[in-house]
Amino acid sequence: xxxxxxxxxxxxxxxxxxxxxxxxxxxxxxxxxxxxxxxxxxxxxxxxxxxxxxxxxxxxxxxxxxxxxxxxxxxxxxxxxxxxxxxxxxxxxxxxxxxxxxxxxxxxxxxxx
Amino acid sequence: xxxxxxxxxxxxxxxxxxxxxxxxxxxxxxxxxxxxxxxxxxxxxxxxxxxxxxxxxxxxxxxxxxxxxxxxxxxxxxxxxxxxxxxxxxxxxxxxxxxxxxxxxxxxxxx
Numbered sequence: 001x002x003x004x005x006x007x008x009x010x011x012x013x014x015x016x017x018x019x020x021x022x023x024x025x026x027x028x029x030x031x032x033x034x035x036x037x038x039x040x041x042x043x044x045x046x047x048x049x050x051x052x053x054x055x056x057x058x059x060x061x062x063x064x065x066x067x068x069x070x071x072x073x074x075x076x077x078x079x080x081x082x083x084x085x086x087x088x089x090x091x092x093x094x095x096x097x098x099x100x101x102x103x104x105x106x107x108x109x110x111x112x113x
Numbered sequence: 114x115x116x117x118x119x120x121x122x123x124x125x126x127x128x129x130x131x132x133x134x135x136x137x138x139x140x141x142x143x144x145x146x147x148x149x150x151x152x153x154x155x156x157x158x159x160x161x162x163x164x165x166x167x168x169x170x171x172x173x174x175x176x177x178x179x180x181x182x183x184x185x186x187x188x189x190x191x192x193x194x195x196x197x198x199x200x201x202x203x204x205x206x207x208x209x210x211x212x213x214x215x216x217x218x219x220x221x222x223x224x
Contacts, residue, residue, distance in 0.1 A: 033211070033212075035212075040216070041151075041201055041216070041217045041219075042214070042216050042217070043157075043203065043214040043217075044214070045211040045212065045213075048210055048211060055210055056210055056211050058211075090156065090157065097210050101147070101159055101162055102212055103159070104149075104156045104157040104158075105156060106155070106156040107156050
């Protein structure tokens, strides 16, 4: 059974387009995250939601907008895509905010042409 | 600000060799420490974690790590690596709400 799932797995699009990546977790966790992994494999937190409320918003362009319709979902919408947005985006979830282990989804490889 | 430093960018070993990957962190308070592994083309998986208690932590697949508070270190070890251990290894620290990752170490094991 998939714990944290993301769709799509691959996304290839043109500059200037708007795209969304969906994330769902079936672990019953309260907290969800989005991370970006760049071409050098460096992972950095982008957003975190706890019980549908935004608790972390790192320095991310406002073209990126997370949306959490319920505790089990945290979607990432990106407007006006740029070349530099090409990366692998990972969704993760944890039970709580502070000490709990985070479980990661399989990642979405976004390529902007 | 928190930071995590992984000393080895790329480690190349033969099967059966011993492994130690360095990880140092910078944070003034209580931290939770993690090692994640990313096999080629796959997502991150938790290898092991330290929250409190015994500073020598055992994880999956024969990996272990030792938390040395005085050195702000959490090095990963495995006595005998296998070809299937070829992967990217990430050390991570959580002192607040988010995981702060190191830049990763690529481990290549030749058979």
